[in-house]
Every structure is written in structure tokens, then in C-alpha cells.
Amino acid sequence: MYTIKQQTSAQKEIYDNLIHDGYSSLTAYSLSLRNYDRAEKILPYLSLHDMDKCVDYLYDAIKANKKMCVVADYDVDGATSCSIMVSGLKTLGANIVYFVPNRFKHGYGLQASVIDDMLITYPDIDVIITVDNGIASVSGVDYANSKNIDVVVTDHHLEGDERPNAVVIVNPNKKDCQFESKALAGCGVAFYVVLALREKIAKLDNKKFNISYLQDYLAIGTVADVVTLDTNNRLLVEYGLNRIKNNKANIGVQALIDVLGINQNKINTSDIAFQIAPTLNAAGRIEDMSKGINLLLSDNYEYATELAIELVKINKTRKSIENTMKEDALEQIDITNSNSDDLFSCCVQNKDFHEGVIGILASRIKELLYVPTVVFSELEELEQGRAVLKGSGRSIEGLHLRDAIDYVTKKVPDCVIKFGGHAMAAGLTIYKDKFDDFKFYLNEYCKEIFKNVKPTNVVSVDKELDLKNISIDDVEELNSQIWGQHFTEPVFIADFKINKQELLSGGKHLKVWFDYKGMEIVGLWFFRTEFIDVEHNENVKVIFKLNINEWRNKKEIQIYVQSLEAHINKINS
Numbered sequence: 001m002y003t004i005k006q007q008t009s010a011q012k013e014i015y016d017n018l019i020h021d022g023y024s025s026l027t028a029y030s031l032s033l034r035n036y037d038r039a040e041k042i043l044p045y046l047s048l049h050d051m052d053k054c055v056d057y058l059y060d061a062i063k064a065n066k067k068m069c070v071v072a073d074y075d076v077d078g079a080t081s082c083s084i085m086v087s088g089l090k091t092l093g094a095n096i097v098y099f100v101p102n103r104f105k106h107g108y109g110l111q112a113s114v115i116d117d118m119l120i121t122y123p124d125i126d127v128i129i130t131v132d133n134g135i136a137s138v139s140g141v142d143y144a145n146s147k148n149i150d151v152v153v154t155d156h157h158l159e160g161d162e163r164p165n166a167v168v169i170v171n172p173n174k175k176d177c178q179f180e181s182k183a184l185a186g187c188g189v190a191f192y193v194v195l196a197l198r199e200k201i202a203k204l205d206n207k208k209f210n211i212s213y214l215q216d217y218l219a220i221g222t223v224a225d226v227v228t229l230d231t232n233n234r235l236l237v238e239y240g241l242n243r244i245k246n247n248k249a250n251i252g253v254q255a256l257i258d259v260l261g262i263n264q265n266k267i268n269t270s271d272i273a274f275q276i277a278p279t280l281n282a283a284g285r286i287e288d289m290s291k292g293i294n295l296l297l298s299d300n301y302e303y304a305t306e307l308a309i310e311l312v313k314i315n316k317t318r319k320s321i322e323n324t325m326k327e328d329a330l331e332q333i334d335i336t337n338s339n340s341d342d343l344f345s346c347c348v349q350n351k352d353f354h355e356g357v358i359g360i361l362a363s364r365i366k367e368l369l370y371v372p373t374v375v376f377s378e379l380e381e382l383e384q385g386r387a388v389l390k391g392s393g394r395s396i397e398g399l400h401l402r403d404a405i406d407y408v409t410k411k412v413p414d415c416v417i418k419f420g421g422h423a424m425a426a427g428l429t430i431y432k433d434k435f436d437d438f439k440f441y442l443n444e445y446c447k448e449i450f451k452n453v454k455p456t457n458v459v460s461v462d463k464e465l466d467l468k469n470i471s472i473d474d475v476e477e478l479n480s481q482i483w484g485q486h487f488t489e490p491v492f493i494a495d496f497k498i499n500k501q502e503l504l505s506g507g508k509h510l511k512v513w514f515d516y517k518g519m520e521i522v523g524l525w526f527f528r529t530e531f532i533d534v535e536h537n538e539n540v541k542v543i544f545k546l547n548i549n550e551w552r553n554k555k556e557i558q559i560y561v562q563s564l565e566a567h568i569n570k571i572n573s
Helices: 014-021 024-033 051-065 076-090 112-122 140-145 186-205 212-222 230-247 251-260 271-286 290-298 302-331 358-369 400-411 434-450 470-481 567-573
Strands: 001-007 068-070 093-099 127-131 150-154 168-170 346-350 373-380 386-394 416-421 425-431 457-461 490-503 509-516 519-525 540-551 554-564
Touching: 014 024, 024 076, 024 470, 051 150, 051 168, 051 186, 068 076, 068 112, 076 093, 076 127, 076 186, 076 212, 076 271, 076 290, 093 112, 112 140, 112 358, 127 186, 140 150, 150 186, 168 186, 186 212, 186 230, 212 230, 212 251, 212 271, 251 271, 251 290, 251 302, 271 290, 271 302, 290 302, 302 346, 302 358, 346 358, 346 434, 358 373, 358 386, 373 434, 386 400, 386 434, 400 416, 400 425, 400 434, 470 540, 490 519, 509 554, 519 540, 540 567
Parallel strands: 001 457, 068 093, 068 127, 127 150, 150 168, 346 373, 519 554
Antiparallel strands: 373 386, 386 425, 416 425, 490 509, 490 540, 509 519, 540 554
């Protein structure tokens, strides 16, 4: 169910200050709606709990020439966290390597099997540093300790009832951490550790190191992990984007940008979210994220280009797998009953689902049904003689998914084997014979949280826009800002007439030639597979984002259609 909500009025003081700073009225209006706050500096690194203890340990480890190994996660945040930690600590003098778990063999986090395989490759490891994982790896850390290997945990995920017995843990989401930004991504934590260690070395050894080259990794990982773009995160992303725009990107990042055909002088968060992130992610989902990390850390442009081309091919394979899975899932769900008053969540399982793509599929179904969604694939190995499902879930506003899964574990103790994650995303494994129980109690929990009222997907618009008063410069300035999770890209509404429609890419997308007060505006509606059904010369209220189409050195304003008011009302009815 969808409703349209116009944003509250702009904050006049913020608006006036932005106008004074030279922003256009359009950008100033949208930024002020979101209570834009331009901090001059990022939050201090020592406000992260135990950061002083962490850098003391790492400083001594470097002095003792201890062999360190970064154990990463297999998504973009994990890859960029690894790149920051490996490259940054190497710059600061560390003897350091990295190891990436295989999602299909090892599962998530620091497991005993990860350590065993790591020691085959690197038998002389003294210290393990986890990035973007580790807070839930209680048994894994114990296993490392039994091998006389110290563990430093850097993570941002929520902690469970028991903390791992690590040398030190740096995590803004520890219960005793007072760091103001709980939205810091794993790559942000890694960057803060390197930053703090650099400052300690400068103070004690009078050695100064430039680590600004890590900032493009930081921008990519922060946007890709879809964390809230609070003031601190927006600053971190801005620093990284500015380096790319100023031709200072790392060689691997530059190669990927070139292969994807992104205009680096105008790169924005959408380019990261919809092109860079999916391409890197595909490596960890379909094959091995080592390919993504090798790309990011490469200092050879030709080699990096080869890797980038390979990752693009892998992503095409991922898209094909996803489309097939989506068709199978929709058949299983029975879309005709998807608006049932009793459907407050959605659970789907299929033994043929690809383990690396279930998270994306959960996102797609969640967007379609607007209920918390968990998608399961069946693992080959058994757990205590019983078949096991691996799941990935995505939630909606107002429902903390990790808490929901925790509720199921208490209702059905012999169901969930392990789980972890965020409010909006979580991963888990369950016994296959308990799938129906999981499905029932998850829906029961969601129904209770939403108070028996079906959740509504609210389409927020900034304002009704007069396109005749908008210039290309206005749109370019607007789109250059740091938009993202909880600081959403501006969406507008206006009345149009439809001159012509055409399905593109074999019927996957819709192109519309709109008439706006006698001015032609081209609109693209991605993943719209049907023509808009309207009477001749009828006004259509369109919800859209602004974009610039540049072709043959000519620029023109175009729009990305998000929805139609008529379409939304039809769904409501």
C-alpha cells in the first residue's frame, strides 16, 4: 500500500544560510527540508570506546614486527574495510596480509574453519584483525586464542548477549560506547583505527603519514552498506567523492570507474549505489570477494582493468540468476493474496536459490510487498542430521529485524541455529523442518509490532515543482549533493501530459515523452514493463527525480519516474 506525503516546510534559517553560501534555491530548499548540518570536522576517533587501547596494542605489535592478518567480510563494506585496514596499516609499518572467508564454505564471521584455512596460507600469523565482522564470533575468537593468536575486533554490527574474548573490540554499537554516530559503517571503523594509530605514531615517533588516499574506499563502503547518512557519514563520503572528482582515486577504483563508464568529474552517491557497489558485491555473492579486494588494492592499472572487466561479467551472471529466482519466488508467494490482512511478513524458500543472491531477492520482494521479508536457500551439508536453510532478510521502517528473529528463537528454541545483523537486514540459518514455524512466528511478531495495521509505504515528495523555472545548473548542483539512507535524494511531483511511450531493453524499462506546459521532457521509468494507461490529453500527476541527459555534448533535463499518483491510488483501492 502506498500513500503520498509532502515534506514539512523547509527550515528557514538553514535555507537562508545556504542561499547566502551560494546554493541555488532548489538545492537549498531540499537540504533545509532534511535539516542539513555542515560540520567542519568528523567526530573524534578517541570517542570510540577502547580506541586508545586498540592503538596501543597495534603500535606495540608493529614495533614487535608481529605478523597480522585482516579477516574481512564478503560484501562491499567488508572489501573496503579490508582495503583500508591492509593498505593503511602497511603504510604505518605493519607486517600485514588479508584473508577473505568464502560465504559458501565458511559462512559469516570468524569461524574455526576460517582460521584453519588462513593458517594453511599464512602459518605464522600472530594477530587477527576482523573488519566488518567479529562481534558475534565468540567461538571463533576462542579458537584463535587456543592457537595463541590474538584477535582485534573492529565491527559495527549489534552485539549479542556474549562478547568475544578478544584483545580489544572497537565497535560504535557496543553498549558501553558513547560514539555519537551509531551509523558508522565497518569501513568507517577501520578508517578511524588507522587514523588514530597514525596520530599515535606521529606523537611518539615524530613520523607523519598521509592516509587521505583511503577516503575513496571509505566513501564507496559507506554508501554501499546503506547505513544512515548522518552528518558524520556524509562528511566521510564527501571527502572520498572529492578525491575521485579531483583525479586522486586509487588505481583500482579508477579502473572500475573507467570500465563502468562513470563520469568521475560528476560522480555521486547514485553512481556508487547502482553501479560500483553491485559490481563489487557480485564477486562475493557469486564467486570470491578476493577479486574485489585485489582490484581495490591494485597498483597496476592494466591488471585492475582486467579485474574490473571480470567483475562486470560476474555481475551480469548475478543479474540473470536474480531474475530467475525472482520469478520462482513470486510464483511461490501467490501475489493475488499478497495484500491479505494477515500478511505482515514474507518468507520464501527454494532449494535451488543461489545462496549469494538471496539477500538481493529479499530486498526486491520487500519493495514489492512492503513487508519484512526473509528468503532462504538450502545448504548442502546437514546439521546434526537435519537439513539446514540459510536465510537473508530485509525489513521496513518500524520493524527491527534482528529483534524479530530473536523473538522467534524464544518461541521456537529448536528452530534458529544462528543469526545476526541490523535493524534493516539480518542473516540466519534455521532447520528446514522448522521453516513453517519460523514463518508463522515471524508474522505473529510483525503483526504485533504494527498493531494489526498493515504497514504503508509512504512516497515522500519535496514539493510540487515548476520545471520551467529549473535550469541544468540547478539540477547538476542538486545531484552533486550527498544523498543516501535517511537523507534521501529529492523527489518531486508535477502534472504532465503524455505524448509518446516506448518500451526499452526488450520490454524491461519504459521511456515516456511528456508534455509540461508546452515543454517536452523525457522520462525514464526503470523496470516498468507496461505502458501508462491514460486518456488522450489527460493530465497525469508524476512523482519523479531530476536528472541530466548528456548526449553528443548536449545536455537536457530529464526525469526518472518513481510512480504516478493514479498508479498509487489504484494500488490503494
